[in-house]
Amino acid sequence: MSTPLLDRPSALPRECVPALVDLVVALADNKHALGLRYGEWCSSGPTIESGVAATAMAQDELGHARVLYGMLEELPGAPRRSEHEWAAADARIVAFLDASFPTWPHLIVANVLLDQALALVLRTALESHYLPLRQRARKIIEEEEYHAIHGQGWLRALAAEGEPVRARLTGLVRDAWPDVLCWFGPDGGGALACLVDAGILQEAGDRVRDRFLGVIGPLFRDTGVEAPVRVRGTRWAAAEPLPWASWDAQARRVRR
Amino acid sequence: MKAIGEEPVYEVFARRAEGEPLRHVGCVAAPADALARVYARSIYDEESWIEMYVVPRRAIIPVESVRAEAVDAHA
Numbered sequence: 001m002s003t004p005l006l007d008r009p010s011a012l013p014r015e016c017v018p019a020l021v022d023l024v025v026a027l028a029d030n031k032h033a034l035g036l037r038y039g040e041w042c043s044s045g046p047t048i049e050s051g052v053a054a055t056a057m058a059q060d061e062l063g064h065a066r067v068l069y070g071m072l073e074e075l076p077g078a079p080r081r082s083e084h085e086w087a088a089a090d091a092r093i094v095a096f097l098d099a100s101f102p103t104w105p106h107l108i109v110a111n112v113l114l115d116q117a118l119a120l121v122l123r124t125a126l127e128s129h130y131l132p133l134r135q136r137a138r139k140i141i142e143e144e145e146y147h148a149i150h151g152q153g154w155l156r157a158l159a160a161e162g163e164p165v166r167a168r169l170t171g172l173v174r175d176a177w178p179d180v181l182c183w184f185g186p187d188g189g190g191a192l193a194c195l196v197d198a199g200i201l202q203e204a205g206d207r208v209r210d211r212f213l214g215v216i217g218p219l220f221r222d223t224g225v226e227a228p229v230r231v232r233g234t235r236w237a238a239a240e241p242l243p244w245a246s247w248d249a250q251a252r253r254v255r256r
Numbered sequence: 257m258k259a260i261g262e263e264p265v266y267e268v269f270a271r272r273a274e275g276e277p278l279r280h281v282g283c284v285a286a287p288a289d290a291l292a293r294v295y296a297r298s299i300y301d302e303e304s305w306i307e308m309y310v311v312p313r314r315a316i317i318p319v320e321s322v323r324a325e326a327v328d329a330h331a
Contacts, residue, residue, distance in 0.1 A: 049295040056298035153291035
C-alpha cells in the first residue's frame with residue numbers, strides 16, 4: 001500500500017511532527033550560520049573569483065535557511081526564527097560553525113563536509129510524501145550541486161600545495177568529523193526513523209552516512225587528506241566509533 | 257595551487273535565448289575546469305542564460321591577430 005501524499009501540516013501523522021520540527025530547525029539553523037560564515041569571506045577569498053563564489057554560496061545558504069524557516073511557521077510547536085537576525089540563542093548548529101572561519105581551509109572543510117552532509121539529508125526528501133518539504137528540497141539541491149563542485153575543487157587545489165597544507169586540512173577534518181558523521185543519526189536514523197516510516201524522508205542513519213562516506217572517502221584518498229574513513233571491499237565506512245553517548249539528537253550536535 | 261595571477265584563464269561564453277548567438281561574456285581564472293565552472297556561474301549570473309560554457313584560453317586557436325607571434329605559435 002502506498003503512503004498518501006501529505007499536502008499540508010494538518011495531514012502529517014501527529015507523532016511525526018516533533019521529529020520533523022527538530023530536523024527542519026537544525027537544517028535551517030545550520031544553513032543560516034553557514035551562510036553567514038561563508039559571507040564573512042566575501043571580500044577576502046584567495047582570489048577575486050573565490051570571493052565571488054563564497055558570496056554566491058552565502059546567498060544560497062541564507063536563501064535555503066529562509067525557505068526552511070518559512071516551513072516552520074506552518075508547523076505546530078516549532079520555535080520562531082528569523083533570517084534577519086544572527087543565530088538565535090538556542091540555535092542548533094554544529095560546533096564547527098560556532099566561530100568565524102579563521103582561514104580559507106576552514107571554509108573549504110565546512111564546504112566539503114557540513115554543506116554536503118546537509119545537502120545529502122535534504123536529498124532524502126526529494127521524493128518526500130510531505131509536499132511542502134519536497135518542493136523546497138528540489139530547489140535547494142539544484143544549487144547545492146555547485147557547492148559540491150566548489151568544495152571538492154578547492155580541497156584538491158589546497159591539498160596539492162604540499163604536506164603542511166594537507167596536515168592542516170587533516171586537523172580541520174578531525175575537528176568537524178564527529179558532528180558531521182553523527183548528523184545523519186544513529187544506525188536506523190534514531191528520531192528520524194518515524195519520518196522514514198511515514199515517507200517524509202526516504203532514508204536516514206547508516207544508509208545516508210554510507211552514501212556520504214562513499215563520496216568523501218575517495219576524495220580524501222585521492223588528495224592525501226587523512227580522515228577516519230576506510231574502504232572495505234567496495235564500501236566506505238567510518239574507521240572509528242562515533243560518539244553516540246555524547247550525541248544530542250534534538251540539537252543534532254555532539255556535546256563537548 | 258598556482259599563485260594569484262598565474263592560474264589558467266578560461267573564457268566564458270553564454271547564450272541568452274534559443275536562436276541567439278553564443279556571446280563572449282568574460283573570463284575567469286581558476287586552477288581547474290571544475291572551479292572554472294563554479295566561478296563562471298557565480299560571476300556571470302546577471303542574466304538568465306540558457307547555456308554557458310567555459311573554454312581554457314590555451315585551447316583557443318588564433319586565426320588572425322595583431323600579435324603575430326600568437327598566430328605563428330599555432331601555424
